[in-house]
Amino acid sequence: MKDNIFADIIDTKGLFIDKEVLRHTYKPSKLPHRDEEVKIMRYNLVEALKGHIPSNMILYGVSGAGKTAVTQFICSQLEEMGQNIDRFVNPVFINCRKIDTQYRVLAHLGNSLLEDYENDDIPFTGWPTDKVFSELIRRMDRLGGVHIIVLDEIDHLVKKSGDDLLYNLTNLNAELKKARCSVIGISNDLKFTEYLDSRVQSRLGQEDIIFNPYNAAQLQDILRMRSKKGISKGALGKGVIELCAGMAAQEHGDARRALNLLRVSTEKAEQSGDTEVIERHVRIAQNQIECDQITPVIRSLPSQQKLVLFAVLRNEKHGLKNIATGEVFELYKQACKNFGSNILTSRRITTLLSELDTLGLITAKTVSNGRYGRTKMINSCIPNSIDPMEIMIEAEDMMIAVDNGKYRFQAKI
DNA sequence: AATCCACAGGAAGCCCGGGAAC
DNA sequence: GTTCCCGGGCTTCCTGTGGATT
Numbered sequence: 001m002k003d004n005i006f007a008d009i010i011d012t013k014g015l016f017i018d019k020e021v022l023r024h025t026y027k028p029s030k031l032p033h034r035d036e037e038v039k040i041m042r043y044n045l046v047e048a049l050k051g052h053i054p055s056n057m058i059l060y061g062v063s064g065a066g067k068t069a070v071t072q073f074i075c076s077q078l079e080e081m082g083q084n085i086d087r088f089v090n091p092v093f094i095n096c097r098k099i100d101t102q103y104r105v106l107a108h109l110g111n112s113l114l115e116d117y118e119n120d121d122i123p124f125t126g127w128p129t130d131k132v133f134s135e136l137i138r139r140m141d142r143l144g145g146v147h148i149i150v151l152d153e154i155d156h157l158v159k160k161s162g163d164d165l166l167y168n169l170t171n172l173n174a175e176l177k178k179a180r181c182s183v184i185g186i187s188n189d190l191k192f193t194e195y196l197d198s199r200v201q202s203r204l205g206q207e208d209i210i211f212n213p214y215n216a217a218q219l220q221d222i223l224r225m226r227s228k229k230g231i232s233k234g235a236l237g238k239g240v241i242e243l244c245a246g247m248a249a250q251e252h253g254d255a256r257r258a259l260n261l262l263r264v265s266t267e268k269a270e271q272s273g274d275t276e277v278i279e280r281h282v283r284i285a286q287n288q289i290e291c292d293q294i295t296p297v298i299r300s301l302p303s304q305q306k307l308v309l310f311a312v313l314r315n316e317k318h319g320l321k322n323i324a325t326g327e328v329f330e331l332y333k334q335a336c337k338n339f340g341s342n343i344l345t346s347r348r349i350t351t352l353l354s355e356l357d358t359l360g361l362i363t364a365k366t367v368s369n370g371r372y373g374r375t376k377m378i379n380s381c382i383p384n385s386i387d388p389m390e391i392m393i394e395a396e397d398m399m400i401a402v403d404n405g406k407y408r409f410q411a412k413i
Numbered sequence: 414a415a416t417c418c419a420c421a422g423g424a425a426g427c428c429c430g431g432g433a434a435c
Numbered sequence: 436g437t438t439c440c441c442g443g444g445c446t447t448c449c450t451g452t453g454g455a456t457t
Contacts (some may be wrong), residue, residue: 103441125441126433302444325420345446350421366421370455373419 014232015270015277021230022263024064024256031073032225033218034066037209041074044207045182048089048146049081053173054182056204058154060190061211064254067186070211071150078148088145096157102165105157106132109149113139133168140172140179147181154185155192163196170203213253219245222255223262231266237278240265244282261285290383297359298382304344307335308352312362312380324375325350353378 020026031038037059047054059067075091082089092112099108107122110132114121122132140147149169151157157165172181185204193201214222223241244265248258264285269277301309311331315323329346336343344352353376357364364376 101442123432125431126439128440304444344444346420347422347447348445351445354422366453368420368453368455369418370453371416371418371457372455373417374451374453375418375420 015235015266015275016230017232018230019263021226022259022266024069024259026226027069027072027076028226030225031066031070032221033214034070034211037066037070037211038074040207040209041070045074045078045148048078048148048180048182049085049087051087051146051180053146053180054148055206056170056183056185057207057209058185058187058193058205059209059211060187062213062252062254063188064248064252064256064258065211065213066255067211068152071152071184071186075148075150082145088143089148090143090145091148091150093150093152095152097153100157101161102168103127103129103132105151105165106136106168110136110139113143113147137172137175140181141177144178145180147179148184149181150184150186152186153188155187155189158192158195163200166200166204167197170200214249214255214258215253216242216245216249219248219253219255219258223258226259227262231262231277235266235269235275235277237276239279240277240282243279247282247286257289260289264289287383287385291386294361294382294386297361303341305352305356307339307341308332308349309356309361309380310335312356312378313382316380321379322377323379325353325378326375328353328378 016022021028041057044057045054059071061067072093075093078089079091090113092109094105094108096105099105104124106129107124107127110122113136122135127135154166166183166185169181169183183204190210193205196204220241223245227236227241241262244258244261247261248254251257261282265281266277268281268284268288269275272281274281298306298309308328311328311334312323314331314335315327320327325346329349332349333343335341353362353364356362360381362378362380364378366374367377368374
């Protein structure tokens with residue numbers, strides 16, 4: 001056993017007490033600086049415990065502002081209280097970034113209501129949507145009680161698939177005989193209701209709650225609270241929490257980012273055998289988090305999108321900033337020829353560029369050059385510490401070979 | 414004030430693959 | 436095996452747009 005590579009480190013006392021506490025998936029028992037929001041939601045959702053229908057709600061706020069955490073916390077408390085007083089309350093969470101069509105949301109809801117002995121899942125495609133809808137109603141009624149449907153990142157769903165689903169879901173109570181239902185939408189976009197039909201707007205937005213971003217002081221409180229449980233006493237050097245909170249506050253007050261930063265900084269200190277986390281570890285962690293976020297995104301892009309991104313990066317490599325869509329398209333065509341790939345239309349490239357913008361890999365700002373037309377100014381957002389070419393080389397479906405310092409495409413064998 | 418550029422982006426429709434129902 | 440349904444990728448066609456130029 002002495003030869004095992006883990007033998008000498010398995011018993012080493014690390015800087016963590018419980019690393020899980022510092023992950024955003026951890027569900028804390030207290031949510032600092034969210035008392036007001038909890039109070040409003042609690043007041044509304046208590047109706048479910050009385051067997052009435054709570055108002056539908058929309059929660060707004062930037063990512064990492066605690067919307068999902070607060071909702072999960074309240075729903076678990078609600079469910080627990082329901083069990084105590086023998087009222088069935090059933091919260092169902094759906095992330096609309098992963099499940100982003102009307103059909104899939106309905107199928108997911110329906111499948112979450114299966115009894116243990118049942119095995120008849122609604123298939124992921126094949127049924128007419130109205131059949132899935134009536135099956136959902138049947139299953140909800142069979143279970144009875146109050147169903148709380150939480151649609152996280154609802155803005156993404158609406159922008160992609162329209163508001164048909166919300167129209168149907170907010171009208172569910174008219175169809176249900178025994179059960180009741182309430183919808184909670186969680187959105188990063190304050191203006192997403194502009195995309196909704198006015199009827200859906202008024203039905204869904206019965207109660208709007210805005211989650212303001214955390215400021216640096218509030219983030220410090222959150223980090224202190226979590227680090228008490230998660231990190232050994234005395235392991236955090238002076239100013240570390242303040243730095244993590246400050247960096248995250250600059251990025252729209254994202255608590256998730258702050259927790260990540262603190263966790264990774266501590267990991268870095270541990271890895272280098274230090275007994276204390278210092279500011280240097282935070283800076284290293286910041287760099288790594290940036291890399292970790294972007295690398296898998298680039299790697300998983302479809303090959304056509306990689307070619308578009310390549311065209312942008314190729315221009316920047318030559319010192320060209322603020323490239324117009326047309327220029328990107330020209331370079332993209334060249335890349336396609338070199339790679340032997342088919343060339344898509346410029347309309348399609350416009351959409352692919354918008355998607356890259358949404359993914360945060362580029363910024364595309366619409367500008368007007370007067371008589372010389374209207375276009376988008378495109379710049380990459382990939383930090384200098386990352387070599388995107390390296391990542392693309394590892395891609396499964398294509399590779400870029402380096403030839404005398406120049407990049408050229410070739411099929412991967 | 415009218416014109417014009419270089420797109421942006423919406424709408425409609427085609428094609429394909431996957432799965433269920435008949 | 437055929438038909439129906441859904442979703443995704445894509446094209447074609449089209450209208451809209453902001454501001455420099457005429």
